[in-house]
Structure formats: C-alpha cells, structure tokens
Amino acid sequence: MSRRPGIKDVAASAGVSIKTVSRVVNEEMAVHPETRARVLHAIQALGYVPNTAARSLKSGTNGAIGIVIDSLADTFFAALVSAIERRALAEGLSVLVASTNLDPERERELLLSFVAGHQVAGVIFAPVAAEHPYLAPFRSSTPLVAVDRSRAGIDSVVVDDRGSAALAVQQLVDLGHRRIAFFDQDERFSTIHRRMSGYLDVLNAADIDFDSELVAVNIDGSLDYRSEIDRVLGLDDPATAFFASNARAAIELTTVLHRTGRQHTPMISFGDFSFADVIQPGVSCIDQDPFLIGNAAIERLLALRESPSAEPQEWIVPTALLQRGSGEVAPFRSAVPLPALAEGGSR
Amino acid sequence: MSRRPGIKDVAASAGVSIKTVSRVVNEEMAVHPETRARVLHAIQALGYVPNTAARSLKSGTNGAIGIVIDSLADTFFAALVSAIERRALAEGLSVLVASTNLDPERERELLLSFVAGHQVAGVIFAPVAAEHPYLAPFRSSTPLVAVDRSRAGIDSVVVDDRGSAALAVQQLVDLGHRRIAFFDQDERFSTIHRRMSGYLDVLNAADIDFDSELVAVNIDGSLDYRSEIDRVLGLDDPATAFFASNARAAIELTTVLHRTGRQHTPMISFGDFSFADVIQPGVSCIDQDPFLIGNAAIERLLALRESPSAEPQEWIVPTALLQRGSGEVAPFRSAVPLPALAEGGSR
DNA sequence: TGACGACTTGACAACGTTGTCGTCGTGCGT
C-alpha cells in the first residue's frame, strides 16, 4: 500500500506548492481563503498529520518540555508532573517524562538526551547529583528548573525545608516532648539534611540535648522501619513522639504503628499523603503541595523562555502545618506541666 | 559563540568523514579501532550528542513508545506508566506520556500526534472513545495496545471486570447480605458497566431482586458521595453493605464512613488503594495490579513489533480478592441465619 | 497609461542524520 501522506501529497492533491500547504498548516496569513479551503480539504481527505521530527529538525526545538524525576510511582512526583502537564498543554507544549530512580548516571543521560538530543524547550528536573557541569553549555539556550531539591546556579523551586521542619518540631516541643525521634536520615537527599537542620535548630533553642539514638538512618532505602521503631521506643529514655522527615517514612511509620496498636503515638510528617486525614487519628503534616510546586516550576520555566539570561532564582513555595490530631498530643508521661492545649488540636 | 556541535564538527575534529562518525555512534562494525578511538575522543571533547529529530526523520521512527492515559494524578495510572517505563528502558525505548482527562477529542489529538506526528514505535492507551476509526491507517505499521478498558479490534490488556466483581459481590451475598449498594455507576466507563454486570449476575443467581435505589449514579464525576451514602443507608430497607466499583469511589466511601463513625459498614472495593490495609478495619479489595497490567501491555506491544499483522488479542490479567476485614462482615441485623463465618475474615 | 504597492504563490536550499554506492588499498589464492 501507500506510505503515510506527506506535505507533498497534500500539495499535489490540492494543486498547490508544498510551501502553501506549510503556510496553511502553520496558520500563517497571506493565504487566499479559497486556496486555504482547498488545502484544508485535501488535508482532511488524506488524513495528513505533519511530521514532528522534520519540524523540530528545521526549527531547532521540539515544542516539548522535559521532566526528569525520581520515579513516577511516587505520588508526589506523579502529581507534580500532572500539574506541569496541564499548564504546558495550555501553552501548546507537550511533555516528555523520564525517571532517574536516583541514579546520577541515568540522570546525566536523560538530561543530555532531552537538552541536546531532543532539543526540548525546557527542562524541569528533580536533581540527583550534587552538580551538573555537563549542563553548562545549555544554560544560555535552554531554560532549566530544578524542583524539590535546589542546586547552586540553577533556578530552583523548593519549599523551606529547614523552617517548615522547625515549625513542626517546635509544636511537639511546645507540647512538652523532649525525646523526638527523627525518621529517617537519608544521605542521598539534601532536603532531608535541611529538615534535620530545622530539627536541630529547635532542639538547640529549647536547650534539649541532641541524641543520635533517636535518629533512624536509612542506607540506600533499606531501612527496616519495624525494628527501628521498636528500638527508639525501647530506649531507656524512649521517644515520646516521631518526626517523619518525608512522606515515605510517614507512611511506613503510620503503617507499623497502626498494625502494632500504637496508633496514638504522637507524630508529625513532612509531606502529606493520601488518607493522612482519614485514618484515626489524622496524621498532622507539613503540607508540601505538588500542584503548587509544579505550577511554580513551569511558571518560572516559561519566564526563562522570555528572558533566557536572567539570573538564577530560588523560589520558595509556602507550606502549611496541617493539624489533624497526631501532632497535637502531649507526651503520655510528661516530666513537665502541660500547657492548656492538651488533647484535640485545633482546626 | 558557537552553536551546538553537530556530526560535521566531530568529523572535522577527528579528521574523518561524517559517515564514519555516524558509524561509530551507531556502533556499526567495519571501523578501524584506531579511527574509532579518534572519533570517540572528538565526541568526548566536543560534547557531541546526536540530534534525535534528524535521526528519527531519517529512520521514520523515534524510538519511543507513547502512553495516553486518563490522568497522571491517578495513582493507578502513575504506577502503570512507571511499570511500562521500566521495561521500555530495558528495551532502549523512551516514553512519551500524555493525559486525556477523559476528553475523546483530546484523545484523538494525542493518539494522532503520537502515531502520525511523532511516529512512535508503539502506543499504549486507556481508550476513552468507543471507537477509534482514525487509527485504522496505522494498525499495520504501529503496534497499539489498549489498557484497562478493551476495545474491539484492538489488542487489549484488562482484568476480568465482570468475573472479579461477581467474586466480591458473591462473598457479600454468602455472608447474608441482600441489600448491597453499588457505588458508583458511571456511564463514561465500560469497565464499570461490566462490573455492574457481575453484580447483577450474582443477584440473579441468588434470587435477589435488583433495586435501582441502591445504585449511586455518577454524572460527569459530580456525585456527592456524602448525601448518596446517607440516602442508601436511610432507605426503608437500607443497604447493609457497599460495593465500590472503582478505587475513587472506595476512597470517597471510606472517607465519609470513617468521618461519620460508620467505619464498620461492610464494604468491598474494586481496585486497591494505598492505606486500604492500614486503616481499621482494612478495606477488602479486588486487587488490580497496575504493574502486572503495565508489564503485560508492554510485553504485548513488543510482541506486536515482531509480528505486526498478528490478530488482535485480549489479555486478561488475573485479580485477587484481598480479604482485609471490611468485606468479611455479615449484616448487622440479618434476616437469615448466619453461616459459621461471622466476624473476622480469613487471611 | 504606467508605475508602484499589496497580496498571493512557488522554487529552492537548508536542518542533521543515515542509506546507498563507489573507491581505495591490502592480503590472499592460484
């Protein structure tokens, strides 16, 4: 049979030159209405669809924005991509997604493939490696925006990790907690490092000694939450509350605590998750809205398209402490007198 | 400054012809090792990355597989895409994702853009429209696989909606339930239509009259779960159990029931969701594994690449009824004597 | 009437890569 119809076939069928067809397709003016109608009819009849590859070869850009994230199976990133896609659509841009699975080498491949290979109109990525020297040649021509984790010299959209974490921990301290477990510390994420700083800030300000026994360290994602939880709750001076440094940890914590009948253990999570407000008690969270972050990221990217040589900015997206119950509970056996707050929380 | 290095620059720098560079990049044999080394060195030095657009223009395919789904914010689809991406990566294919938001017109645009515009190596899509006549010209050249919802004449990967739903409803009937609410009926999805058939199958076989009062109808996603739940529980002959026809409905049901203190109302969900096994009682589910479906879909797609003219097949991916508690409860006031089962469920 | 501008159209090159084919040299068999 015949191959896909190309612009040539349309031109022949409409009795015009290929350039005129091109003009019609691209909605350039200066085409006689009658000619346009003939061409349109031929396009319709043949089912012509312009070839994207040829188009972007010619124009040097492919009208897509590349997104590189940790994993699509992560609901935070899935929602992030969804937000970006919606806005990109309105802008007439399509979306190219790929996951790194936290592998810096794969990150490199993907970013170079997008920027140099596909010549995307811009890239939004959750950085894995500490530095991305290989992106330097493209800085001036392709807008790059880091999300979730910031990097020096690159436009970034992040939340105030340190401050937000401090807010959460402060609430626990105000309720009388002195032994707050930190789940989990993970070398791979600078965000978590900053959240730890916020945690330490509060302890310092409240004159509470930092105890590394209260920190669960996650090596390559292989932390056994069950046994770590048992450990910190079994210390001579046990934890009276949990601070989950990320949603994944919060989910694990919640699951284990519920399964073992300790669902009333005070806890606050950095990062919301579905059902955090359904279970009893509701899990109090620092809410890090993926839609907000996604929208901010693509907004920044679109701005960079206009003025490519703008200085890199770091955008801080606001968070909120959602008080749902789990984080508004004083220690069961408190050594200090409780303030009026006690049970129940606000809201 | 200088523009991005092209194959010509590499050729000049290495002192060879562009064709030789092409050979090295594509790992064709018949290149002298020493020459190859020179070229490789030049590539390294210049930071050359081959242009994808030109490549796919020449070869007629772009080495990507297109995925068209309802929405990335839906965890089921996010996991599905994640599974497909992993397998595609192993195959050296990249992934192009886009959401329809259930708009058939947008589905059409996306599918045509992928198949005709981008000339993808294959498409996996969750069909929205009842028919896709515009895909006919590509049937022979581009592998197409429908997921989640099957369509005549197109390779499909689905679960046995009718049988699985029947399995769940049967369990409720076996426990003595005669008034089982169906949440929700939604015209837009044929899967839900088939699940309804399974529901009716069981009622018929058990000689239970179908009562349309027990069915919550969702028009364009605007169902008010809260009031519908109140309605079916307030009937003269009220519902004693719920069958959620989809995960979204299950989440809404669970949320409302928990918030209103009726969390022990018997219920089974078609479709698992996170935390279904954490809350108390756990929500019994028909488990429809997105990874299983994703893997099957891409496996079928890869097979179609080998033999493009194979007859369309419908693959049925197995489901499992996860008994977690909520679906193993007899009616509170049962008109019939209870079998030995009673409370607690198996597992 | 002639010239000039506005509008419409087309021929052709170019984008960066790969496929086709031909050339050149070298080693081997006879």
Place this chain on the structure above:
DNA sequence: ACGCACGACGACAACGTTGTCAAGTCGTCA
C-alpha cells in the same frame, strides 16, 4: 604476477519540513 575478495572509508542523496527570496497578479493612484 594477476585477479579477487574484503575491510575501511567517503561522496552524495534523501528523509519532511520551513525560511528565504523572487515572481506573478491585481488594483490604485498620479
């Protein structure tokens, strides 16, 4: 010594589209 096969490489066209530029038609104004 001659021919032949084979390995290594390059010149050139082609993929489908858009940008550049020139050419054609028509109406209008002096």
